[in-house]
Amino acid sequence: MxxxxxxxxxxxxxxxxxxxxxxxxxxxxxxxxxxxxxxxxxxxxxxxxxxxxxxxAPGYRIPPLMLTDDEAVAVLLGLLANHGADRSTASARAADSATAKLRRVLPARLTARLDALLDTVEFTAAARPYVTVENTVLLRLAEATHEHRPVAIDYTDRNGRPSERTVHPYGLADHSGRWYLTGQDSNSAELRRFRVDRITAVTTLPGTFTPPTGFEPAAHLLSALATAPYRHEVSIRVQGTLTQVRPLLPATIATIHEIDSPPADTRPWVRVRIRAERLDWIPPVLAGLNRPFVIEHPDTLNDAVRALADRLTAAADGSS
The missing domain is CATH 1.10.10.10 (Winged helix-like DNA-binding domain superfamily/Winged helix DNA-binding domain)
Incomplete structure (x- = not known):
């Protein structure tokens, strides 16, 4: 049966x-x-x-779910991966409940192995911890995105200012533990990105819209994060091709373009542009490229690179 x-x-x-x-x-x-x-x-x-x-019959109730041993362990490890989420939220409590149910029905041999893993593994505190969103908000946004329906949202920006907006949702993307909604904001008629954990209410509105052809939410989000306004506009020429330099610099922190080589230099060069609130983390990144580079601006970045070089030289010489 x-x-x-x-x-x-x-x-x-x-x-x-x-x-x-x-x-x-x-x-x-x-x-x-x-x-x-x-x-x-x-x-x-x-x-x-x-x-x-x-x-x-669809939608009546979730029938008993049958999983293989490997499937059950995979689901359980996925639930445990979100250990850093705020446990007071409904979705986190649901994850804890599902974890407990799965552990109760796992065969004894798998339970013993899983317990051994949990007893020996350690979780680091991520620099950017997972941010939990309410399931009802996320699912309603996903449904509206799929059906091309506008939504009214209650949104709180990073400065704590609340607002009510009407959005044409083009897509959802998860980046570094945070969900983002991308769509046209009717208040400004511009393409905007909204942190889903800052959306407190969603109402699906009547009517439909036509999203842009071939729109890719994840690619747009990465590009937008890399070009967001910051205190410092950094421009650097790096020797190498796009294929060589791109893997060394995440798309979320830098944009890279091919440029003409300097006179009498037949080697390829690219221009790297970075927007940053602080410059102190950029010299170690440049050192890690292990490629010739020229800082175009700002001049203060040259000072930061020299300071790093002095510290490394002092360390190599055994100086304090």
């Missing part, structure tokens, strides 16, 4: 003959199993006609 349920959970309509063949029983036994499932309030529906058979 459980094997029948697992087949039906795969979706679609299954004929009695197909189910009988997969289970290795006769068709009468299949019908008896279906009766047992319906007696347990599992919503198995009978489909009449030439291509009829049985299927699970």
């Amino acid at each position: 459980l094997a029948l349920l697992e087949l039906l959970q795969a979706g679609g309509t299954r004929t009695v003959g197909e189910l009988a063949g997969r289970l290795g029983v006769d068709e009468r036994t299949v019908r008896r199993y279906v009766t047992h499932l319906t007696d347990l309030d599992i919503p198995v529906r009978s489909v009449r006609g030439r291509y009829g058979g049985y299927r699970l």
Whole structure:
């Protein structure tokens, strides 16, 4: 009976003959199993006609879920990965509840191995911890994005100022533990990005819209983060090709473009632009490139690079 349920959970309509063949029983036994499932309030529906058979009714309730050992462990490790989330939120409490349920039904041999992992592993405090969003907000935004429906949102910006906005949602993206919504803001008629954890309410509005063709939320988000306004505008020429330099500098902190080589230099060069609130972290990054570079501006970055060089030289000489 459980094997029948697992087949039906795969979706679609299954004929009695197909189910009988997969289970290795006769068709009468299949019908008896279906009766047992319906007696347990599992919503198995009978489909009449030439291509009829049985299927699970969608949306009634989540039927018992059957996982292999590897699937159960993978789900459990995924839940444990969000250990840094705020445990007071509804989604975090749901994750804790799901974790407890899964651990109760794991075979003893897997439970022992998992306990060994949890006893030996240590979680570092991420520089940018996972930010929990409410499931209802995220799911409603996803539904509106999929159906191309406008939404009204209550939003609080990074300065704590609340506002009400109408947005045409183009896409959702998760970056570094934070969810972002990208869409056209009707207040400014501009393409904007909104932190989903700062959205406190979502209302789906009537009507539909047409999103831009080929819009890629993740690519747009990375580009926007790299070009956001900051205190310092840094420009650096680096010797190398795009293919060589791009992997060394994340797209979230730098934009890179090919440029003409200096006179009498046949080697390729690229221009790196970085926007930063502070300059102190950039000299170690430049040193890590292990490539010739020229700082175009600001001049204060040259001073920071010299200071790093002096510290490294002093360390190499054994000086304090």
